[in-house]
Amino acid sequence: MSIDRTIAAVGDRTRREILRRLADAPCRAGELAAGFAISRPAICKHTRLLTRAGLIRARKSGRERIYELAPSGVKEMRETIEQMEQIEQYWNVVLEAFRRYVEQKK
Amino acid sequence: MTIRKSIVVAQTPEVAFKVFCEDMDKWWPAGFSGPGSKVFLECRMGGRYYERRVDGSEYEIGLVTAYQPPSIVAFSWRAPSWDVITQVEIRFSAEAGGTRIELEHSGWEQSEKTRDARTNYDSGWGKILEHYQAAFARPEHEGETR
Numbered sequence: 001m002s003i004d005r006t007i008a009a010v011g012d013r014t015r016r017e018i019l020r021r022l023a024d025a026p027c028r029a030g031e032l033a034a035g036f037a038i039s040r041p042a043i044c045k046h047t048r049l050l051t052r053a054g055l056i057r058a059r060k061s062g063r064e065r066i067y068e069l070a071p072s073g074v075k076e077m078r079e080t081i082e083q084m085e086q087i088e089q090y091w092n093v094v095l096e097a098f099r100r101y102v103e104q105k106k
Numbered sequence: 107m108t109i110r111k112s113i114v115v116a117q118t119p120e121v122a123f124k125v126f127c128e129d130m131d132k133w134w135p136a137g138f139s140g141p142g143s144k145v146f147l148e149c150r151m152g153g154r155y156y157e158r159r160v161d162g163s164e165y166e167i168g169l170v171t172a173y174q175p176p177s178i179v180a181f182s183w184r185a186p187s188w189d190v191i192t193q194v195e196i197r198f199s200a201e202a203g204g205t206r207i208e209l210e211h212s213g214w215e216q217s218e219k220t221r222d223a224r225t226n227y228d229s230g231w232g233k234i235l236e237h238y239q240a241a242f243a244r245p246e247h248e249g250e251t252r
Contacts, residue, residue, distance in 0.1 A: 004188040010234060011190070011214050023237030069241045077235040084214075088109050091209055093135055095113045098207075101133035102125045103116050 006080040009053035014038065015046050019069070022056060026068035029058070109211040116204040123176035123198045126207075131158075138165065138186055147181070149173060155181040168194075183211065190214070 009015055014036065021027060032047065033040040047067060050056045055077075057070040115122055125133070130147045137143035137157030145167070148154045153170040168182030172195065180195040192213035199206050 004185075004190045007190055007214055016234065019234055019237060023241050069238055071242060074235070074238045074242060077238055081232065081235060084107070084109070087211070088111070091109060091111045091211065095111055095207065095209065097135045098126060098133050099113055099115045101129070102122055105117065105121065105125060 003080050003083045005053050006055070006076050009050055009055055010077075010080070012046070014043075015050055018043075018046055018050060018067075019055065022067055022069050026066050029065040029067060032067060107214050109209075111209040111211075112206060114201060114204055114206050119176040119198040119200050119205045122205040122207065123179070126196070126198075127173075127175075127179055138167075147179075155183075 010019075017036070018032065021032070029044075029047070030040075033043040036043060047056065047058075051058065051070075053076065054070055055073040056067055058065045058067050060066075117125070127147050127149045131144040134145040137145045137159075139157060139159045142160035143157050145157045146155070148170065151170055151173045153173070154166055155168045155170060156164050156166045158164050165186060168184060168191070170179070170181050171193065172178050172180035177198050178195065180193065182191050183194045184191045190213070192211060195210045195212075197208045199208075
């Protein structure tokens with residue numbers, strides 16, 4: 001898992017919207033583009049990126065590809081949120097170190 | 107999402123700003139490379155924000171994107187293993203008892219031009235995690251996450 005791969009995947013409105021739709025129900029590749037103001041190839045780029053990030057997966061059903069949330073996404077999202085919490089905690093440490101240092105200055 | 111932190115220090119904004127920027131190597135806790143590494147800020151627009159490791163090598167964390175004493179300093183921020191560049195902005199303002207320092211760490215939403223106050227940590231990524239948890243709590247997916 002890589003935090004910045006997940007951040008990059010989730011840090012985009014269209015991709016978040018794709019995740020939200022797939023959370024409701026798995027969706028045929030052809031239907032996923034409907035309702036978006038961008039082209040089907042553009043949607044394909046987004047789904048490729050989400051697949052690589054382990055957030056969604058495609059399965060074949062006859063001649064159709066069906067996208068759905070990937071079980072590994074639970075772990076990816078959880079770990080990313082945990083790392084964000086660590087970054088938050090890091091800033092607490094930095095600011096507290098600054099306060100201690102600056103307040104002893106005359 | 108944006109990380110926001112705030113702290114009050116018992117100094118004037120002038121002193122707080124100067125010490126924050128100019129003495130960064132003296133007060134900043136160890137850099138990315140652990141104990142002994144020091145963090146420096148070149149105090150001018152476009153200056154480097156970097157860490158110097160124990161072996162003398164340097165890693166550029168980012169560049170100064172705003173330098174307005176004694177109120178605003180901002181720099182870009184990228185961890186060594188990352189492909190995303192984020193932004194850190196720190197504001198200093200006078201407050202009873204000293205200076206309030208407000209830190210914002212943003213840029214996690216690479217494609218969002220406008221800041222959306224509602225897209226914070228909880229309603230943003232936490233929401234997506236909830237989607238996953240809801241989806242895999244359904245009977246047809248039971249056991250898959252284990």
